[in-house]
Amino acid sequence: MTDAIIQFRNVSKHFGPLKVLDEVDLDIHKGEVVVLIGPSGSGKSTLLRCINGWEQITGGDLIINGMSVLGGNKVLREIRQEAGMVFQQFNLFPQMTALQNVAFGPQEVRGLSRKEARDLARELLAKVGLAEKADHEPSELSGGQQQRVAIARALAIKPKVMLFDEPTSALDPELKQEVLNVMRTLAAEGMTMVVVTHEMGFAKQVGTRLIFMEHGKIAVDGHPREVIDTPPNDRMKDFLQHV
Amino acid sequence: MEVNWLIIWDFIPQLMKGAQVTVHITVVGLLGGVVLGAIAGLMRAYGNTVINAIAFVYIEVIRGTPIVVQVMFLYFALPVLASIRIDPMTTAVLAIVINAGAYIAEIVRGAVLSISKGLTEAGLAIGLPRWKVIRYIVGPLAFRRLIPPLGNQFIVSLKDTSLFIVIGVGELTRTGQEIMAANFRAVENWTAVAVMYLIMTGVLSLMLRMIEKRMRIL
Ligand SMILES: Nc1ncnc2c1ncn2[C@@H]1O[C@H](COP(=O)(O)OP(=O)(O)O)[C@@H](O)[C@H]1O
Ligand SMILES: [Mg+2]
Numbered sequence: 001m002t003d004a005i006i007q008f009r010n011v012s013k014h015f016g017p018l019k020v021l022d023e024v025d026l027d028i029h030k031g032e033v034v035v036l037i038g039p040s041g042s043g044k045s046t047l048l049r050c051i052n053g054w055e056q057i058t059g060g061d062l063i064i065n066g067m068s069v070l071g072g073n074k075v076l077r078e079i080r081q082e083a084g085m086v087f088q089q090f091n092l093f094p095q096m097t098a099l100q101n102v103a104f105g106p107q108e109v110r111g112l113s114r115k116e117a118r119d120l121a122r123e124l125l126a127k128v129g130l131a132e133k134a135d136h137e138p139s140e141l142s143g144g145q146q147q148r149v150a151i152a153r154a155l156a157i158k159p160k161v162m163l164f165d166e167p168t169s170a171l172d173p174e175l176k177q178e179v180l181n182v183m184r185t186l187a188a189e190g191m192t193m194v195v196v197t198h199e200m201g202f203a204k205q206v207g208t209r210l211i212f213m214e215h216g217k218i219a220v221d222g223h224p225r226e227v228i229d230t231p232p233n234d235r236m237k238d239f240l241q242h243v
Numbered sequence: 244m245e246v247n248w249l250i251i252w253d254f255i256p257q258l259m260k261g262a263q264v265t266v267h268i269t270v271v272g273l274l275g276g277v278v279l280g281a282i283a284g285l286m287r288a289y290g291n292t293v294i295n296a297i298a299f300v301y302i303e304v305i306r307g308t309p310i311v312v313q314v315m316f317l318y319f320a321l322p323v324l325a326s327i328r329i330d331p332m333t334t335a336v337l338a339i340v341i342n343a344g345a346y347i348a349e350i351v352r353g354a355v356l357s358i359s360k361g362l363t364e365a366g367l368a369i370g371l372p373r374w375k376v377i378r379y380i381v382g383p384l385a386f387r388r389l390i391p392p393l394g395n396q397f398i399v400s401l402k403d404t405s406l407f408i409v410i411g412v413g414e415l416t417r418t419g420q421e422i423m424a425a426n427f428r429a430v431e432n433w434t435a436v437a438v439m440y441l442i443m444t445g446v447l448s449l450m451l452r453m454i455e456k457r458m459r460i461l
Contacts, residue, residue, distance in 0.1 A: 052368065081370035091365035093380050105369035108379070150365075157369050 004029050005065055005161060005192055006051060012059030013046055013216075020046045022216040023060065028161075028194065033187045035203040035224060036196045038213035039239060044196045047213070048163050051194070052076075052083045065160055081109060084154030088166040090146040092138040098125060098149045099134040105157045117156075124152040128182050144175030148182055155186075162186065164195040198243045204228055212236045244427065251435045254422045261418025262439050268332070268414060269401045269443075272339025276400065277393075279340055280347025287352040289377075298348065305345035311406055314338045318410045335407040335414075343400045350392045354385040387458050394451035398444050405440075415439060 004027035013021035020043045028034055036044045049055045050062055053069050053076040062069045064079045092101050102121035106112040112120065125131050128148040138146055147167055154162060164183065168176040180202050187193060187206045197203065203210055203224045210227050212220035220227055220236050231237040286298035305313065317338055322328045329337070358381045366376035405416035419436040423429060 054364065077370055077372065080368055085364075085368040087361060087365065087368075089361050091359070091361040093362065093365070095380075095383055104379070105371070108375055109370040153365075153369065 006194070007063040008047075008060070009062065010060035011050065011057050011062050013043075013050060013055055014058045020216050021050065021057070024216070024218060026211075026218060026221075028192065030160075030192050031190050032209055033193045033195065033207050034209045034211060035207040036194065036211050036213060037198070037203070037239070037243075038211075038219075042213040043216040044213055045165050046216075048085075048165050048194060048196060051161075051163060052080045052085055081157050082159055083161045083163055084157060084159035086147070086150050086154055086162065086164045086167050088169050090138070090143070090150040090170075092146055092149055092153070094138050097135050097137055098130060098141065098152075101138070101149055102152045102156050105153060109157055120156060121152070124155055125149070127155075127185070128152045129178070142175060143171045144178045147171065147179045151179070151182055151186075161192045161194065164193065164197070166196050166198070168197065168199060200228055200240070200243060212239070246430050247428075248431060250426075250428055251431050254426070254432070255435070257422060258415065258418055258435060258439060261413060261415040262443065264332075264412065264418075265401070265404050265414040266443065268335045268339060268404045268407070268412070269397075272336045272404075273343055273397055273400055275336070275340035276343030276347055279344030281351055283344060283348035284351025284355065285377075287348060288355040302345045302348050305342055306349075310338065310342050310403055311409060313342060314407065314410060317341075331407070331410045331412045334410055335404065335412045338407070339400050339403065342403065343396060346396050346399075347393065350389060350396065351385070353392075354388040355381060357388060358384050390451060390455050390458060394448065397447055397451070401444060401447065402440065 006026070006028040008024045008026040011021055011024045011026075012019065024047065036047065038044050046055055050057050050069065051064060057069060065082045067075050067079050067082075069076065069079060092098075093104070096104065099118065099121050102124055103114075103117040106120050107114060107117035122131065122134060125134050128151055130145060130148055130152070133141060133145060133149075138149070141149065151162075151167075167183070168179050171179065176199070180199060183193070183195070183202070184206050195202075195207075207224035210220070210222060210224040211218055212227070212231075212233075214235060220232055222232070227236070228240065231240055283298040283301060286294045287302070290298065314334065317329070318331065318334045362380055362384075363376055366380045367373065371379075404414050407414055408417045408420065411417070415436060419432055423432050426432070
């Protein structure tokens with residue numbers, strides 16, 4: 001057996017007759033920063049969403065930190081605590097301040113006391129550079145700031161893996177960097193990450209591995225700088241010219 | 244007969260008794276209606292196909308028939324069908340529960356579904372169980388959106404109690420009619436009755452507006 005923290009074993013995913021993931025085999029190890037790219041509709045989001053059970057796989061098996069996503073609701077909830085998720089639309093809880101957004105998970109899920117949860121939240125907000133925004137509501141924050149709060153919120157439950165689905169796609173160009181910088185820091189600390197993104201600069205700099213998806217299959221799997229500079233297949237070359 | 248407004252004072256006590264019955268039916272009926280509506284609304288929003296269908300049929304049957312027919316059914320048809328005989332007062336309360344419940348269910352469902360799916364996912368993503376997502380995240384947001392349409396329904400239900408005249412419940416309208424039959428003071432009598440309804444709906448509106456204000460601060 002491997003020590004992979006995420007193991008796709010022949011995973012397929014159908015939506016009705018549509019096959020969105022086609023017998024995917026993939027091992028992701030601790031500390032890897034895997035960047036997922038590919039044309040729209042190629043199954044990147046679905047692959048990510050299968051990892052914490054948003055989408056139920058229809059074939060094969062998928063094991064996260066030793067737990068199968070097929071293990072039922074209780075196991076799924078444990079998996080979700082091991083795999084933090086950051087969405088394109090930040091999805092902060094609008095009725096809570098930044099601090100409450102971050103503190104809520106540890107208090108309700110990890111069973112920390114109110115004080116412990118708030119201390120942790122403060123620490124994490126400082127880490128994403130938003131210590132002074134702790135008491136602001138999401139509506140008072142810029143998109144980049146909201147996304148950084150969302151990252152802090154996901155980190156607060158102490159996940160072993162962080163999943164990012166186009167975390168900067170909804171942001172203005174000048175706000176993308178502040179989010180990417182936070183992700184850079186995380187990677188430097190050794191966090192295992194799976195990132196769907198169109199930011200090739202980030203992929204080359206921070207990624208330890210790059211996967212190009214096509215029609216629900218992994219078409220290219222290699223070192224980011226190598227495969228981006230010399231794409232091993234024409235479709236990937238084509239794709240890179242358009243991002 | 245000349246209009247004599249002072250005569251209203253003679254039958255005010257009697258009308259107050261009728262108003263009391265109206266308030267009683269409304270309050271108890273709406274308490275039940277809110278509970279039933281919340282359950283049916285959540286069944287619609289979160290239930291699987293079967294649960295959803297049960298709630299759907301209930302809501303459509305009630306919304307698709309006049310409340311008078313529902314009252315008649317409860318009072319006259321149910322005893323025949325199921326040998327259940329209930330007194331007029333219980334019938335009235337039950338009718339409000341069932342009728343308001345259906346409308347409130349649609350209000351609850353709408354409010355819950357208008358909260359973005361993304362928030363539910365974000366809640367589940369940090370490992371919260373679904374009930375906590377509903378209780379702490381979607382619920383409070385939905386509740387704020389619930390207040391205005393809910394208030395509207397409360398006022399409609401309050402006024403609907405006037406048709407329990409058809410099964411002889413001594414609420415405000417019925418009381419007005421009794422007084423009318425005794426003294427033929429149509430103008431004074433129905434003006435007084437109308438004003439009393441206005442006071443009740445007015446107080447209800449005021450209460451709702453206060454709750455709304457409080458909610459916005461929270
Ligand atoms: N819930 C769903 N129901 C039906 N089809 C879906 C659903 N989610 C995604 N799909 C389809 O699956 C395919 C892959 O989608 P997705 O994983 O979002 O691609 P990507 O993220 O690479 O753009 C698309 O054809 C999309 O239309
Ligand atoms: Mg996508």
